[in-house]
Amino acid sequence: MSDEEDDIILAELDDEELVQQMFDDLYDGLKEEIEEAVNILLERGWQPYDILTKALVGGMTIVGADFRDGILFVPEVLLAAGAMKGGMAILKPLLAETGAPRMGSMVIGTVKGDIHDIGKNLVGMMMEGAGFEVIDLGINNPVESYMDALEEHKPDILGMSALLTTTMPYMKVVIDTLVEQGKRDDYIVLVGGAPLNEEFGKAIGADAYCRDAAVAVETAKDFVARKHNQASA
Ligand code: B1M
Numbered sequence: 001m002s003d004e005e006d007d008i009i010l011a012e013l014d015d016e017e018l019v020q021q022m023f024d025d026l027y028d029g030l031k032e033e034i035e036e037a038v039n040i041l042l043e044r045g046w047q048p049y050d051i052l053t054k055a056l057v058g059g060m061t062i063v064g065a066d067f068r069d070g071i072l073f074v075p076e077v078l079l080a081a082g083a084m085k086g087g088m089a090i091l092k093p094l095l096a097e098t099g100a101p102r103m104g105s106m107v108i109g110t111v112k113g114d115i116h117d118i119g120k121n122l123v124g125m126m127m128e129g130a131g132f133e134v135i136d137l138g139i140n141n142p143v144e145s146y147m148d149a150l151e152e153h154k155p156d157i158l159g160m161s162a163l164l165t166t167t168m169p170y171m172k173v174v175i176d177t178l179v180e181q182g183k184r185d186d187y188i189v190l191v192g193g194a195p196l197n198e199e200f201g202k203a204i205g206a207d208a209y210c211r212d213a214a215v216a217v218e219t220a221k222d223f224v225a226r227k228h229n230q231a232s233a
Contacts, residue, residue, distance in 0.1 A: 026059035029079025108159035109137030116163035
């Protein structure tokens with residue numbers, strides 16, 4: 001780190017400079033700096049959701065582009081992910097604290113062969129904030145863990161996340177298993193992850209593809225309301 005960087009005092013930066021600095025610090029995997037910056041933005045009255053999307057997800061987008069272009073490698077991206085998670089951990093209780101009425105429940109997990117969990121965690125946090133109970137199965141889930149969790153928790157929603165083109169087809173394995181066991185209509189199936197799109201969601205038999213965490217919340221609310229309306233009709 002250069003002397004110049006040593007001298008940066010985060011609290012003295014204005015909001016725009018601070019967000020730019022967060023992009024740099026996330027890129028460099030500086031967890032403590034990210035945590036400090038998140039706290040500063042909170043003290044300045046920023047909404048937790050804006051900090052998440054504008055500063056943390058914004059920074060991770062830059063990391064993603066340089067990872068794709070071979071400028072960053074796995075160890076560096078892991079550090080960036082660790083810094084991002086540090087910031088998310090501060091925001092999580094605040095997002096969950098909205099006092100929203102209980103909306104329903106969701107089992108969510110990243111599919112087999114895939115260890116990306118930042119997006120899934122974000123979706124889980126936002127869903128909790130919106131009043132859903134979230135059962136998080138973590139990463140690398142074979143069909144059996146989804147089926148066991150559905151049996152045990154009987155949620156309204158099954159959420160699946162995949163970040164790799166090689167793992168996204170596994171979502172169909174899970175949905176096909178639900179169909180084979182005659183359980184497909186028992187759950188609202190929502191899928192998400194960077195390489196997916198709406199067409200893919202339809203093709204594998206999901207109820208909806210969710211572009212981001214905010215869309216996931218809106219879609220979940222919409223489907224759960226429809227389900228309850230049908231049940232009471
Ligand atoms: Co990986 N990786 N990675 N990676 N990684 C990507 C996905 C990649 C696009 C990078 C690139 O090349 N540009 C690329 C995939 C290419 C492809 O398949 N076409 C890639 C690759 C190739 C790999 C490895 C194969 C690299 C290697 O080993 N050579 C390897 C695979 C490991 C494995 O899973 N088996 C690998 C490893 C890793 C790390 C471990 C280093 C790390 C993950 C750390 C972690 O998650 N704990 C990592 C990271 C961080 C990334 C990038 C840079 C960032 C992903 C992320 O966290 N984004 C990613 C580049 C990118 O996506 N542009 C990349 C931020 C997050 C908030 O967004 O996850 O999209 P996202 O989630 C969003 C939406 O998609 C949606 O809502 C979220 C919030 O708004 N959403 C859902 C997600 N899940 C949902 C579920 C829902 C609803 C919405 O259910 C209802």
